[in-house]
Amino acid sequence: MRKPLIAGNWKMYKTPRESLAFLEAFLPMVEGHERDEIVLFPTMSSLGYVLDRIQGTNVRAGAQTMHWMNEGPYTGQTSPTMLASIRCTHVMLGHSERRIYAHETDDMVNWKLKAAFGHDLTPIVCVGETLDKRQTGLTEAVLRWQIACALNGVEREVASSLIIAYEPVWAIGTGSTATPSQVQEAHRIIRREVAERIGQELADSTRIIYGGSVKPENAGTIMSQPDIDGALVGGGSLDPETFSRIIKYPKA
Ligand code: PEP
Numbered sequence: 001m002r003k004p005l006i007a008g009n010w011k012m013y014k015t016p017r018e019s020l021a022f023l024e025a026f027l028p029m030v031e032g033h034e035r036d037e038i039v040l041f042p043t044m045s046s047l048g049y050v051l052d053r054i055q056g057t058n059v060r061a062g063a064q065t066m067h068w069m070n071e072g073p074y075t076g077q078t079s080p081t082m083l084a085s086i087r088c089t090h091v092m093l094g095h096s097e098r099r100i101y102a103h104e105t106d107d108m109v110n111w112k113l114k115a116a117f118g119h120d121l122t123p124i125v126c127v128g129e130t131l132d133k134r135q136t137g138l139t140e141a142v143l144r145w146q147i148a149c150a151l152n153g154v155e156r157e158v159a160s161s162l163i164i165a166y167e168p169v170w171a172i173g174t175g176s177t178a179t180p181s182q183v184q185e186a187h188r189i190i191r192r193e194v195a196e197r198i199g200q201e202l203a204d205s206t207r208i209i210y211g212g213s214v215k216p217e218n219a220g221t222i223m224s225q226p227d228i229d230g231a232l233v234g235g236g237s238l239d240p241e242t243f244s245r246i247i248k249y250p251k252a
Contacts, residue, residue: 002207004223005037005163005230006247007124008237009064009092009211012043019046023053026240030247033058036230038247039090040237044078048086055087062090062122065098068111080119091116092232094150095126096169106149113150117158124163124232125150126211127190131170143186144193151197159198163207164190165232171212173234180225183210187227216245224252 014022019042030038039060042050050061067077083091093116094109109125116123127146129139147164166186171178178186187208195203210222211232222228237243 002205002229003037004035005039005207005209007039007041007090007092007165007209007230007232008243009041009095009232009234010043010046010238011064011097011234013238014042014046016046016049019043019050020053022238022240023050023059026244027054027057027059029240029244030058033247035251036247041090041092047088051087060089062092062124063088064092064095065102065104066091066093066112066115066121068108068115080115080121083121084119088121090122090124092124092126092165094146096128096167096172100169106146109146109150110152110154114154117154117161122161122163124165124209126165126167126232128165128167128169128172128212134168134170139186140189143189147190147193148197151194154198156198156202159202160205162194162198162202163209163230164194165209165211166190167211167232173213175213177213177215177218177222178210180221180228183222184225184227187225191227214246216242216249219246219249220252223249 041062041064063083067074067079070079070081093112098104113123129142133142168178190208191203194206207229209230209232210228214231214233215236
């Protein structure tokens, strides 16, 4: 019922030329792959080129962030209207690197989420605890809080495209992957909180994906957990061959 989704977060890597070179190699490698949805998140400077190149393929692309307003005196920002106008389909919200380095707050994630729904952009809302919070037994509290804030005032009628990425901050770019049981437990907490906020039916159909040092070697184990509906891949998505091996994870 929940089609798995494998997303590649290119962070601040790849010029437009490098992005197109990636696609030349990558698109033939995943051609015809329908088991999983594939979405790339290039930098804003490459996004338009990538969107043009993937037209007619089985690959989609989105923005790594956006503002919640349609236009205005917000230097450096890109609006949901602007993304929609270049046929962008997805947007990532609240990635921990945005929360840490760009001081993105839970309120901003909430405003952005409402704006994404208002512009038919499929949102991937990122949540996850720091190592300190996990070690002090606060993982559940953090996850419930982040989900509750993100969904505050969101009407269930507009939220059917919601995707959540569970990304423990301590597992991002560190080589430490959360164990399948840690992820399974976190996803259970997230799904229950989504159900409380916008209803069980929507929670059951919401995809919850895992991010944090996913590699070709561990993708199959991660993807075989019943509550894991996909992966958000950072470092492992930068090389076409590595990313295509992740996408073709062996099915348990
Ligand atoms: C990410 O950037 O969301 C991520 C999970 O990175 P990595 O796969 O490198 O840990």
